[in-house]
Amino acid sequence: MATSFAVNTVIVILTLILAPIAVFPNLAVSAEPHERLSGTAGDVLEDDPVGRLKVFVYELPSKYNQKMLEKDPRCLRHMFASEIFVHQFLLSSPVRTLNPQEADWFYTPVYTTCDLTPNGFPLPFKSPQMMRSAIQYISKRWPYWNRTEGADHFFVVPHDFGACFHYQEEQAINRGILPVLLRATLVQTFGQSYHACLKDGSIVVPPYCPPQKMQNHLIPPRTPRSIFVYFRGLYNDAFNDPQGGYYARGARASVWENFKSNPVFDISTLHPATYYEDMQRAIFCLCPLGWAPWSPRLVESVIFGCIPVIIADDIVLPFTDAIPWNEIAVFVPEIDVPKLDTILTSISPDEILRKQRLLANPAMKQAMLFTQPAEPGDAFHQILNGLARKLPHDSSISVQPGQQFLNWNSGPPGDLQPWE
Numbered sequence: 001m002a003t004s005f006a007v008n009t010v011i012v013i014l015t016l017i018l019a020p021i022a023v024f025p026n027l028a029v030s031a032e033p034h035e036r037l038s039g040t041a042g043d044v045l046e047d048d049p050v051g052r053l054k055v056f057v058y059e060l061p062s063k064y065n066q067k068m069l070e071k072d073p074r075c076l077r078h079m080f081a082s083e084i085f086v087h088q089f090l091l092s093s094p095v096r097t098l099n100p101q102e103a104d105w106f107y108t109p110v111y112t113t114c115d116l117t118p119n120g121f122p123l124p125f126k127s128p129q130m131m132r133s134a135i136q137y138i139s140k141r142w143p144y145w146n147r148t149e150g151a152d153h154f155f156v157v158p159h160d161f162g163a164c165f166h167y168q169e170e171q172a173i174n175r176g177i178l179p180v181l182l183r184a185t186l187v188q189t190f191g192q193s194y195h196a197c198l199k200d201g202s203i204v205v206p207p208y209c210p211p212q213k214m215q216n217h218l219i220p221p222r223t224p225r226s227i228f229v230y231f232r233g234l235y236n237d238a239f240n241d242p243q244g245g246y247y248a249r250g251a252r253a254s255v256w257e258n259f260k261s262n263p264v265f266d267i268s269t270l271h272p273a274t275y276y277e278d279m280q281r282a283i284f285c286l287c288p289l290g291w292a293p294w295s296p297r298l299v300e301s302v303i304f305g306c307i308p309v310i311i312a313d314d315i316v317l318p319f320t321d322a323i324p325w326n327e328i329a330v331f332v333p334e335i336d337v338p339k340l341d342t343i344l345t346s347i348s349p350d351e352i353l354r355k356q357r358l359l360a361n362p363a364m365k366q367a368m369l370f371t372q373p374a375e376p377g378d379a380f381h382q383i384l385n386g387l388a389r390k391l392p393h394d395s396s397i398s399v400q401p402g403q404q405f406l407n408w409n410s411g412p413p414g415d416l417q418p419w420e
């Protein structure tokens with residue numbers, strides 16, 4: 001009882017203090033006071049990549065991209081849609097060059113997450129075949145792939161475990177990164193240290209969340225944050241993990257078991273129509289791992305100014321060189337989930353205020369969004385910044401006569417079948 005009284009008092013105090021620092025009429029533009037972080041993280045957030053790199057976009061048969069999209073336009077709206085938007089933005093970007101001779105980077109527009117089940121879930125099972133087929137196509141028609149075996153090529157692979165192309169971690173680890181991509185730079189949502197599906201030099205990006213839809217759900221900026229902790233989503237996945245404990249490594253089930261009847265935890269499996277509004281009324285938003293360590297909640301929390309509580313050990317977050325995640329978020333080790341209430345209630349109002357002020361920085365929100373059309377500072381520009389920072393390429397990326405790095409015949413037999 002004593003704890004719950006203390007917590008309620010904290011909420012009342014915080015609500016009063018924090019009222020003026022809610023969200024803003026425009027997602028990314030704000031006149032409200034916000035804090036910028038001094039130091040290294042954040043310094044590159046507003047970099048302009050234009051003039052710092054040139055990208056050549058391969059022209060592929062439409063079966064690798066446009067036809068997939070026409071077959072099921074739902075893949076334009078799901079959390080993996082960055083693969084489509086990056087393609088669209090690049091076509092009209094000033095960093096694009098039509099002359100491959102002068103390109104720093106080569107981009108192959110292949111939509112590997114656009115093959116959906118009738119329910120709209122992306123099936124990654126044909127993605128490896130499709131990717132191999134696209135790379136075979138470019139390597140036969142242009143000399144640039146063979147020149148480096150892909151070391152100056154980048155690919156957008158936004159699926160759960162990136163280029164491992166499986167949604168279950170164990171399977172993804174067993175598969176490993178598609179062998180023909182081992183020299184390329186991967187732009188992916190999956191990020192976890194010491195993991196078979198994240199290789200050095202990858203660019204970790206936010207998942208796609210529809211900017212216009214979030215915009216449509218903004219509530220008046222001075223609305224008090226009367227919810228202490230908020231979460232909506234699955235606690236277990238009975239279909240794929242009937243025994244329990246494997247999905248989310250048990251962390252979500254533990255949140256539910258420990259806090260389902262705790263009055264300061266507003267948590268449930270129901271996804272209400274007011275989901276986005278609720279996040280704007282909350283102080284802390286839980287971002288636990290699911291099948292993968294990341295989820296759209298990371299983006300939604302930043303956009304809606306709700307302090308992300310990240311429960312995903314060893315997660316590598318999007319654009320870590322630009323976004324000061326350690327300052328804006330709270331990190332809770334998976335093993336400490338049972339202590340979540342004391343961890344969060346012992347964070348001082350000053351600390352909460354500071355995190356909220358940093359989150360209010362419009363540049364931070366802009367970096368999480370694939371705005372349409374692309375705008376300076378958005379997620380697309382952060383990707384370009386990441387690619388520009390990897391230049392110039394080391395001269396050792398060139399493949400010398402007689403050298404061969406990639407093994408086209410490795411991988412599960414099914415992956416080696418032609419893609420049709």
Ligand SMILES: *[C@@H]1O[C@H](CO)[C@@H](O)[C@H](O)[C@H]1NC(C)=O
Pocket residue numbers: 139140141142143146
């Ligand atoms: C690139 O190498 C592959 C395999 O050695 C070969 O089949 C292909 O023709 C080469 N591409 C070009 C453009 O020479």
